[in-house]
Amino acid sequence: MLRRGRLKPPTDEMISEYTSSMRADVRIFKPVVQINMAHIIMLAERRIIPEEDAAAILRALHELHERGVEALELRPELEDIHMAVEKFVIAATDEEVGGKLHTAKSRNDQVAAAIRMTLRKDLLEVQAALLELIGNLIALAEKNTRTIMPGYTHLQVAEPTTFAHYLVAHASAFLRDADRLSHALEQASSCPMGACALAGTSFPIDRMRVARLLGFKHILENTIDAVGGRDFALQTISALAISMVNVSRLADELVLWGSAEFDMIEMPDEFAATSSIMPQKKNPVVAEIARAKAGRLTGNLVGALAVMKALPQSYNLDLQDLTPLLWDAIDQTRDSLKAMSKLMGAIEPKPEVMRERAEMSFATATELADTLVRRAGLAFRDAHAVVGRMVARAVKEHKSPRALSIEDLQAACREILGKGISLTEKEFKEAWDAEKCVEARGTLGGPAPKVIKGQINQLRRAVKNREKLVRARARAIAKAETKLLKDVRRRVR
Amino acid sequence: MLRRGRLKPPTDEMISEYTSSMRADVRIFKPVVQINMAHIIMLAERRIIPEEDAAAILRALHELHERGVEALELRPELEDIHMAVEKFVIAATDEEVGGKLHTAKSRNDQVAAAIRMTLRKDLLEVQAALLELIGNLIALAEKNTRTIMPGYTHLQVAEPTTFAHYLVAHASAFLRDADRLSHALEQASSCPMGACALAGTSFPIDRMRVARLLGFKHILENTIDAVGGRDFALQTISALAISMVNVSRLADELVLWGSAEFDMIEMPDEFAATSSIMPQKKNPVVAEIARAKAGRLTGNLVGALAVMKALPQSYNLDLQDLTPLLWDAIDQTRDSLKAMSKLMGAIEPKPEVMRERAEMSFATATELADTLVRRAGLAFRDAHAVVGRMVARAVKEHKSPRALSIEDLQAACREILGKGISLTEKEFKEAWDAEKCVEARGTLGGPAPKVIKGQINQLRRAVKNREKLVRARARAIAKAETKLLKDVRRRVR
Amino acid sequence: MLRRGRLKPPTDEMISEYTSSMRADVRIFKPVVQINMAHIIMLAERRIIPEEDAAAILRALHELHERGVEALELRPELEDIHMAVEKFVIAATDEEVGGKLHTAKSRNDQVAAAIRMTLRKDLLEVQAALLELIGNLIALAEKNTRTIMPGYTHLQVAEPTTFAHYLVAHASAFLRDADRLSHALEQASSCPMGACALAGTSFPIDRMRVARLLGFKHILENTIDAVGGRDFALQTISALAISMVNVSRLADELVLWGSAEFDMIEMPDEFAATSSIMPQKKNPVVAEIARAKAGRLTGNLVGALAVMKALPQSYNLDLQDLTPLLWDAIDQTRDSLKAMSKLMGAIEPKPEVMRERAEMSFATATELADTLVRRAGLAFRDAHAVVGRMVARAVKEHKSPRALSIEDLQAACREILGKGISLTEKEFKEAWDAEKCVEARGTLGGPAPKVIKGQINQLRRAVKNREKLVRARARAIAKAETKLLKDVRRRVR
């Protein structure tokens, strides 16, 4: 259709397929129709096209909206959905009327607008999934504020903490992810329509009117930037990739905790698979796939950044190849968040094992060193050395933490400091007890049950507020869509 | 020093070098000293260590602050700057007093805090450089609101526009970069101190007090998250990488425009190099290096994401390997922005060549098609086909755009539509004139001089506001630093 | 089916979908059936299962082979194609017989083998496409050994060369790509079957027999490595990505050369698109898409590397998420090579424009400097300075290269060296002529027509040899497939 004037018809199907975006465009079908509707309403209002032509075109668009994307021919030689829609409208009206559809707009501004409209809904859905995951994490945390578990650094048991403390750590990171997605959504929520090919038009169009009909509050002002900018997509994929990196960290811990060696959680059957050959296996498949997705998202991000690198301003067809990376990033993240959310809603800790591990690995050594500082007046570095020596000796002699007594500590003192210290057996035992140790950790943000409950409540409020915002945004979009359709129907009648 | 108790001394220099962060730590020396100061003040205030010990330690820290990083032994077997500082303090006081420096803190929270303190200054500097670049772009734009140049899509001349319109397009993208950096700065501006190794402490510390002494408004609450989270770094590198992608697009256009074929700008000598062998060359070296940096930054981002992927929560030494990627990302971006800023302050367009190109490549074809719609009542698709046919014929017959007349248009009409149209020679000529065409493009965000001036003014205000904010933030940090030093001096006296 | 013993049935469709590889597995259907056939033949030969059971199973597999993948239920809750095939066989025989299919094998070795079998064919196809592209490049080069064009460095005209010289440069790089793909193919061509889950089996299987039945010459020996290694995939995607980077460099030059400013090639209509709004445009869409693919491939590579990073040995489900990245990398590269190959077979240079550009941009300056060295006895650095000065003055005075004479050179000499030189007008003119300059460049690998013809002939032989190899490898695989089917049919009768 576009080739009548300037170019000979294409002859090679493979080439059409290679350069066409038709397949990926199905995803933006609905916004493309809405954009055409809004644009025609504005053209009619501004008297750029006659009311009756507008009505005829809107009738065709409305029919298309009702029948859905199946009504279109999606052959690659039509290049893209924009041409397929125009072809439909021309067929439904006639060349003279339908040919006016493309007045004062271009595929360049239209595709940018359609991507943003699809994206803003997708981002709301991703945010909702993320907030649900956070919700499930803190619900589980709430039940486990007193579930003692080992805290690890370098995958070495470090200090005792609680399962709740761990879950809240992940939830806190996810909340920042939600904020990054929210910032990305803001950046995506400007309307490029009216930029036309790259330099606007001499028709007296009203860009703000089209933007509002499509539920946008702002326009992307500079018209070259409006058609050629894709940093909103880069920012979105970045935010999604960072969020999947955070997911992968939780997923990796689930794989670890579910191993026979850690044995600290029970992976519910629905989230595990067995082996085709080894019948005793309970493979943490959801967690593994979720872990892998951080790799895939990083790949999507790199692909998108590399496509944009050193590309001259305004529209180049390279941009077409970026879009599928964006949709894949959205889909993978949303599905992963939903799967992880379900998983976290079903997982069960094994408190006895957790506690056992916390006590058996000298995790309370720091607390003992701190006690030496407080009660026996040692400098921290000396206390650190004394406790370290006691532990080294116990490891060498295969002595369990529970078998240690004040005597072992005194022996280590004498070796390191050349003298004993004054500490009672009771003080020693209290410092050496995981539960007491955790309760003593009253630091803001720390694991003491009272403190962690504060964190949970704060997170819950934060989730609620963000959920409200997400719902409000979704409602505003739905309202704009309904209103647009009503406007169209009014004009079509 | 740390190995007295638990581990035998290391014997292998190569291994020390491999696992030590000493070299990279020089960059965080100053904040590490400040953190130690603030921490000691808090410990004394909370009576966790005696006033006189605090004074002795602060005296040592103050001396270190005065003498600078050169006062430290930076041998890799000391592992990192944190141990080097502690060693210095112990040497300057004695084991019993200096050994108290590490009470209720850990290298895990300290390094996270020091990175964030360094980063918040770096990000302000990057933002300032970016705002200066935008300033230079719009200053140049202001001088060129009537400099007609071809607007390109697909690197094909599309429609006439102005040099100002192009420059403002880049400036608009950079302004979004500034906002992304600002959001990254917010995320970085929380204080992890007090998280200790990962689970806080049983000493009655005051995290907010330390945070405020260090110029932070917020703390990173959950202590596991506080030591193990690096999404602030991922977000920062993302924002920097996206910004360098935007820089690379400008840089690529400068390379193009400076080629003999485009010949649309004069690259000032200071920003070009000649060849060692070809004496006539004027190579756009600044633009080329700036273009390449988008690749490097993408690499930094990937490195950082991949390091974090699937890493269990809290501190793992892998995090140490992420930090140099962050600093490199900052340095490369800051330098690139400064170089590009200077370049854009010096570059000169060649208006005659630009205009010539805009007129010689049928750039006004769209405007002519629009005129056919407006004046001759054609549907846009028909007008598009007619003008396309006229252009195809002219190209085939090697006829220049300027040589075309209303007759050529009528001939094309007859071929396509089977009839002529009513359009005067004057209407034809006006549509075919690049300058008139640009003036007619009064769309919001378009190239018409009046319209672009509005965009420039708006951008200037936006830059001013952000510059104010950047300065205010820098002042607040400086004030906190001064205050901290004053507090230290008061206690040391 | 697998869950009868150990796990409760899954209840959540979304979770099945998330963890199932069913969709992507369609691509490996054929090899999966072949592997099952080869495995059963070996089991029967080694008397691990009875002949009659083998015959029954082979009958079912043969039927499946005939009916194709449509015969299978591909529901995600079956997890993957391996289970779907087993289900089919059990249904076609009965539980007692069909249940023997999985004796002494696992999905872990089977999926690795199936990926490698699919990949080796794919790689041969990619190689063939690459060799065809090289063929088209050198065919075009052959026609253009005397087509003078400017040689660029830094996108600045540097020295005159020929179109053939440029095309051969690209062809040379692509030949190295072919070698990298060939090395990747070698690495992929080992058979993991018999590794079972990760530790082989106590059944007396014959791994070499299965390998040979499947057309492999080698087995992947260590069984943990055999199921867990994916470096063959990483190496393949690397080779493909590097090759697409080379493609992107050619594609970018096509975009440049096809611009109105360079205007050095005619993009055939079938490989260009016009604008929906600007009728005069001829957008180089194939080249743009091909350029973008280097970004996408880089993303695929990163995704795959990041998935594998820090994954414990042997099989983890993360590996499943790598496979689609591999197939996408193959498909994108193959399609791009085919499209570029067609494009290079159709493109036409514009020799007059090329020559004009070569002469108008002082491209022969180096030759003139060299002449000063040879004829006038100047040191190269001095000659370089003299010619540079002459050019600088000409540029300043808007004097065209053709307007320069020996007098301008002498003037520059006097300025730089304080004296004139002895050079005749004829010597000056010869050095200043692009065609003569090119002919004089007789350096091995240089642009002189005689020399470039040698390069072309050498490349042609290299392509022929590699094409033979590709065909031989494809034949060997086809032969093994035919033989396997014959074996099966013999046993089924």
Next chain:
Amino acid sequence: MLRRGRLKPPTDEMISEYTSSMRADVRIFKPVVQINMAHIIMLAERRIIPEEDAAAILRALHELHERGVEALELRPELEDIHMAVEKFVIAATDEEVGGKLHTAKSRNDQVAAAIRMTLRKDLLEVQAALLELIGNLIALAEKNTRTIMPGYTHLQVAEPTTFAHYLVAHASAFLRDADRLSHALEQASSCPMGACALAGTSFPIDRMRVARLLGFKHILENTIDAVGGRDFALQTISALAISMVNVSRLADELVLWGSAEFDMIEMPDEFAATSSIMPQKKNPVVAEIARAKAGRLTGNLVGALAVMKALPQSYNLDLQDLTPLLWDAIDQTRDSLKAMSKLMGAIEPKPEVMRERAEMSFATATELADTLVRRAGLAFRDAHAVVGRMVARAVKEHKSPRALSIEDLQAACREILGKGISLTEKEFKEAWDAEKCVEARGTLGGPAPKVIKGQINQLRRAVKNREKLVRARARAIAKAETKLLKDVRRRVR
């Protein structure tokens, strides 16, 4: 020096610093001097410059070679090492003589040659480190062919295997890495000298002669490709990155195995660090850093690919920004391989713990299912279900694997199949014993001690062969260097 003719002197230090490669060039100093020597020898032999000038220049170069890089001024405004060397030579001879140094060459071919010369040595060193790591792995394997340990898939205990089997798996992957590095080395080992700026020269140079003087067997023929191709660097970084991914998988397992939960290896003190706060910790710092490097290398690779993407052929300054990524990739990999090699030479398994874990996690379940197939005539799927049920019941009833008897199996049989099976208690016990199970795994490439010894011997031979090759290549380079210096000295006398 270069700017005398064409350009005004640069005024801005920051810009010089930004565009200069001086800092990174120190690494290529030695080959740059050698290239200049070889080039001058050839120029003299071909009578392009007089013998006495050649002697004077060689004398200067020889002096520079003796004094080292410190003899040069490395100010950024000299742009790069090539100009610094030329400046040195001119100062040591005089303008007229030293000015001849740059006859018939360019920085473009020179820098490409110098990078390749540096790289071929670096790659040999990396290969040597890799082969040493393999050597240490198989030495450790040899001592542990009977050290039973659990084999994992999905980090779930799958089947019993041996520590040797695991180590050989890693060694096998590393051997492929060595082959990839070897292929990269081949691609890097062609000489670009004589390509000059991009189009050769009209001087009658002898490219093969220079190549041989520099120890190359081949030249990179096409001169545009010779200066503009960097796929050898991309291939090298790819090979290094894949190798570091393989390293990261071993490193991650070391971290796991060294955790208190797995507790299967003893990390020697020299390779661990303790905590600044938690005295009992023994952090696996070498393994953590080595794990992180796979991320960094992936970043380097992406940076390099993205720099090259869509870059026009021949030299662009962007290439300069790729080189530091190459050197960093080399350095990080070499250091990591050396550190891991030392670590693997020192690590000690804990055989009792390993064996205990192998027996306590139902790892022999597959062997039992296989036994049911062999002895009791069950189809594998049925056997799989029966054993699965027995395990599920044991887990539910907290029954240890060792406590299970033939009775439990019969009970599961009856539940699943509705009948018992005929298997003796002895057969049951044998199948249930980890050591017997491992011995039975006689599959080629499997864990049976006899079989694994075969793999070890084969690997040892492969390592020996490759070490010989590496040494031979290093010797050939050293010989060429010595010969070149001798030639120079002969001419200088």
